Amino acid sequence: DVKVTQSSRYLVKRTGEKVFLECVQDMDHENMFWYRQDPGLGLRLIYFSYDVKMKEKGDIPEGYSVSREKKERFSLILESASTNQTSMYLCASSLLVAGYGYTFGSGTRLTIV
């Protein structure tokens, strides 16, 4: 069964910490995405990667960075976590052309205290 795996379902971190969220896909997809989901705001794209070491800012990149050193792995980094980054984070992957849709991970609910 093809899969996108997010390393943690629930995570609690302190303000000011550097936080790493990991995502791994086993479908040999070119594209990988990080979204954040907040009540009433839908899905907001943070960053997108279309190839190893290639990235593109999404709608809300401030306070975040990403790393894609291998095709199957896409990491989201909160450089200095703040309470307004408490949210549900969703990773997704797709073929180079998104016409066949995305496959999503189960999500990481991150709480910054």
Next chain:
Amino acid sequence: AQSVTQLDSQVPVFEEAPVELRCNYSSSVSVYLFWYVQYPNQGLQLLLKYLSGSTLVKGINGFEAEFNKSQTSFHLRKPSVHISDTAEYFCAVGIQGAQKLVFGQGTRLTINP
């Protein structure tokens, strides 16, 4: 650029009643259309998709959607809902050659016994 509007943020229905979740899109070129479902504290999973061909698309769990090009709509329907259909539903649109999908804001479907 394309956009997606889900006309209802919340839809309450009684168990075994029919339901329609509305989705309208805007695009100047041909589109691909998707419906995703998100159960509580989980990621999104694909319900159904329209790429081309028959405008009536059948998906998992008894859901179906109809692509209406003239009305730029892709409404999701189920003739008889169950408590287990309680979830958030997202409509998404992509265009040929594009790498990213555009998501609607989501519709929360609540099933009352």
